[in-house]
Amino acid sequence: MNLRRILLYLKLDAKSFMRGKTGPFFLIVFPIILILLFGSIFGSSGATAKTTLVVQNLDPGNDTWGIVNSINQTGLFSVVVIAPDVNISTYIAQNSIDSALQIPENFSVEFSKGVISLTYYSNPSNQIASALGQTLANEIAQSYNSNLTGSKSVLLVSRPVLEKFSKTIDYYIPGFIGFTILSGVFALIYQVPNYREKKIFRQLSFVGLTKSEWLAASVIFFTLSTFISDLVLVGIGYAVFDANLSLSIQSILLSAVVIFLGMISFLSIGLLAGLLTKEENSASLIGNVIFYPMLFLSGVFFPISDMPAFLQVVSEFLPLTYFIKALDNLILFDNIQAVVLPITIMAVIAVLLFFAASYIATNRERL
Amino acid sequence: MPETVIKITDLSKSYGKFEAVKGISFEIFRGEIFSILGHNGAGKTTTLEIIEGQRTRTSGTVQVLGMDPETKRAEISQRVGILPQDFNFLELINCGEAVDFYIKSLNAKDSVDGILERVDLLDKKRSLIKNLSGGEKHKLGLGLALVNDPEILFLDEPTTGLDPVARRSVWKVIERLKGSGKSIILTTHYLEEAQKLADRVCIMDRGMITITATPDEIIHKYGKGSVLRLSFSDPDMKAFLKLGMKHRRSGDFIEIDISTMDEFFSIIDRFKEIRISPENLTLTRDTLEDIFIDLMGADGNES
Numbered sequence: 001m002n003l004r005r006i007l008l009y010l011k012l013d014a015k016s017f018m019r020g021k022t023g024p025f026f027l028i029v030f031p032i033i034l035i036l037l038f039g040s041i042f043g044s045s046g047a048t049a050k051t052t053l054v055v056q057n058l059d060p061g062n063d064t065w066g067i068v069n070s071i072n073q074t075g076l077f078s079v080v081v082i083a084p085d086v087n088i089s090t091y092i093a094q095n096s097i098d099s100a101l102q103i104p105e106n107f108s109v110e111f112s113k114g115v116i117s118l119t120y121y122s123n124p125s126n127q128i129a130s131a132l133g134q135t136l137a138n139e140i141a142q143s144y145n146s147n148l149t150g151s152k153s154v155l156l157v158s159r160p161v162l163e164k165f166s167k168t169i170d171y172y173i174p175g176f177i178g179f180t181i182l183s184g185v186f187a188l189i190y191q192v193p194n195y196r197e198k199k200i201f202r203q204l205s206f207v208g209l210t211k212s213e214w215l216a217a218s219v220i221f222f223t224l225s226t227f228i229s230d231l232v233l234v235g236i237g238y239a240v241f242d243a244n245l246s247l248s249i250q251s252i253l254l255s256a257v258v259i260f261l262g263m264i265s266f267l268s269i270g271l272l273a274g275l276l277t278k279e280e281n282s283a284s285l286i287g288n289v290i291f292y293p294m295l296f297l298s299g300v301f302f303p304i305s306d307m308p309a310f311l312q313v314v315s316e317f318l319p320l321t322y323f324i325k326a327l328d329n330l331i332l333f334d335n336i337q338a339v340v341l342p343i344t345i346m347a348v349i350a351v352l353l354f355f356a357a358s359y360i361a362t363n364r365e366r367l
Numbered sequence: 368m369p370e371t372v373i374k375i376t377d378l379s380k381s382y383g384k385f386e387a388v389k390g391i392s393f394e395i396f397r398g399e400i401f402s403i404l405g406h407n408g409a410g411k412t413t414t415l416e417i418i419e420g421q422r423t424r425t426s427g428t429v430q431v432l433g434m435d436p437e438t439k440r441a442e443i444s445q446r447v448g449i450l451p452q453d454f455n456f457l458e459l460i461n462c463g464e465a466v467d468f469y470i471k472s473l474n475a476k477d478s479v480d481g482i483l484e485r486v487d488l489l490d491k492k493r494s495l496i497k498n499l500s501g502g503e504k505h506k507l508g509l510g511l512a513l514v515n516d517p518e519i520l521f522l523d524e525p526t527t528g529l530d531p532v533a534r535r536s537v538w539k540v541i542e543r544l545k546g547s548g549k550s551i552i553l554t555t556h557y558l559e560e561a562q563k564l565a566d567r568v569c570i571m572d573r574g575m576i577t578i579t580a581t582p583d584e585i586i587h588k589y590g591k592g593s594v595l596r597l598s599f600s601d602p603d604m605k606a607f608l609k610l611g612m613k614h615r616r617s618g619d620f621i622e623i624d625i626s627t628m629d630e631f632f633s634i635i636d637r638f639k640e641i642r643i644s645p646e647n648l649t650l651t652r653d654t655l656e657d658i659f660i661d662l663m664g665a666d667g668n669e670s
Contacts, residue, residue: 015460202421
């Protein structure tokens with residue numbers, strides 16, 4: 001490989017990219033839209049943000065109001081009490097409520113027999129409300145169990161894993177970065193059939209630029225542009241949504257390595273897919289077939305632990321999974337030791353994919 | 368004896384059972400423009416790409432500047448320039464940037480302005496490639512091919528798809544290169560182009576070479592000669608007929624077959640002697656195109 005040729009092409013490619021309409025959009029505008037959109041949706045919910053909880057106490061006894069007071073004291077819920085004669089299902093539907101707790105009529109009687117029965121209504125698509133409700137029900141049960149044994153009754157509701165974070169947006173930032181890296185798949189999947197059709201690879205070969213050098217230049221260019229994208233993204237996260245990440249020098253440098261390795265992998269995947277594509281139109285289909293399953297199965301937006309077991313196995317084979325694991329550990333948990341394994345796996349995947357893509361591209365006579 | 372820069376011997380190329388090139392042989396000399404003619408699918412581009420080292424051959428030998436392009440492609444590429452068919456480059460790059468990229472990548476001594484001037488594109492230095500006309504784009508491709516001051520220039524159908532004006536402007540640039548000592552291999556299916564530019568022509572048909580000669584040799588050997596076509600006023604016509612000169616009538620016109628230019632001038636002298644003035648005088652000669660169509664048929668089938 002000739003570094004001088006790579007850098008000369010890199011400069012040329014960067015100019016071409018910046019003069020296009022779509023390039024700057026995906027580099028600067030798209031990450032801004034992404035974080036503003038998600039930040040607006042999730043930015044106000046989190047450990048200290050209050051979730052509205054409708055409570056209906058059907059038990060005539062006074063003891064059960066202790067539960068309601070305890071819930072109020074957690075500070076996590078904005079409790080709305082509705083009268084016993086209101087139909088709770090209708091109320092939930094009419095008021096678009098995501099969380100509701102119903103204390104049954106015979107709660108005190110059943111409790112004295114050692115049976116605890118509570119009904120919790122939640123919107124499954126609201127993961128925060130759903131998780132809080134589950135925790136709440138468990139803690140009430142635990143609290144009453146403690147009462148039975150005579151120990152002190154304390155109602156605890158689990159808080160998010162990282163107590164220091166005040167915004168849910170923090171949890172999404174590694175996913176956003178993963179999303180920008182994964183978009184690298186699309187960068188080459190369209191370019192390869194386009195360059196092949198216009199014989200631009202052949203034209204570049206007249207100055208001695210090899211396919212491996214072209215791929216290396218693309219990796220450097222897209223890594224740099226992704227850094228810019230991600231800086232914009234994190235900057236807006238801080239400026240607008242008060243994000244709070246573990247951005248030490250060490251974590252930033254290692255994140256750069258992770259982004260670089262991710263870029264090699266996803267650009268190589270894009271190149272391989274582009275080689276399979278005869279024309280630009282079918283590139284879109286192949287790109288989407290690769291992009292979306294990887295996006296949803298790698299823990300970008302949904303935790304892998306929430307997936308069925310067989311999908312968790314599938315996720316172990318996806319390079320983006322290790323990318324997200326590494327970034328989570330670096331910029332959320334500041335756990336440098338935990339990134340050794342994901343980075344090693346990513347490096348192996350990146351090297352294998354780069355050489356496979358370079359070899360196949362080089363040995364295709366008509367490219 | 369001129370120096371041979373390219374020597375092809377028994378070259379064949381097959382794609383599965385299809386034989387695109389069937390055992391062709393020819394030599395190209397330093398400083399000449401050698402044109403490969405043929406219909407679409409005749410094997411011109413395949414032959415050219417094998418010589419350039421872009422494609423592998425099935426059998427035969429190829430020597431470019433004494434080297435085999437399959438094994439010495441990098442060395443050869445330093446000494447040749449290539450304008451591929453349907454030249455394209457990054458569309459959002461301007462002409463100056465494209466030439467600059469070539470100069471720096473090839474460590475060439477030329478300047479951006481110098482190259483653009485040679486192909487009449489200096490005024491387009493800052494124009495994006497996507498905004499160039501077809502002719503300008505081809506001239507830029509030619510300029511890029513000239514960057515390393517090549518000994519051999521490969522021009523693969525350099526004017527295909529261009530309008531007549533653009534075609535002539537590309538010819539003008541190629542004509543300027545003639546005599547610069549560069550060997551130029553030109554594939555084309557425009558017979559007029561080959562006749563105007565080439566020193567020697569090789570006609571390919573279905574993977575084989577039918578003829579290799581200079582355009583004049585081909586016209587002389589396979590053409591029907593020249594025809595003098597003229598008309599006279601009535602009194603002059605009577606005087607002409609009294610001369611007893613061999614001719615034929617074609618409507619109001621007289622046609623006289625001419626073998627040499629001396630014969631033409633002696634006929635004109637006879638007219639002057641008997642004081643007759645021919646009207647509408649034209650001297651037509653078979654073109655390479657006429658002969659090509661006669662030999663190959665308009666649709667590519669040999670007649």
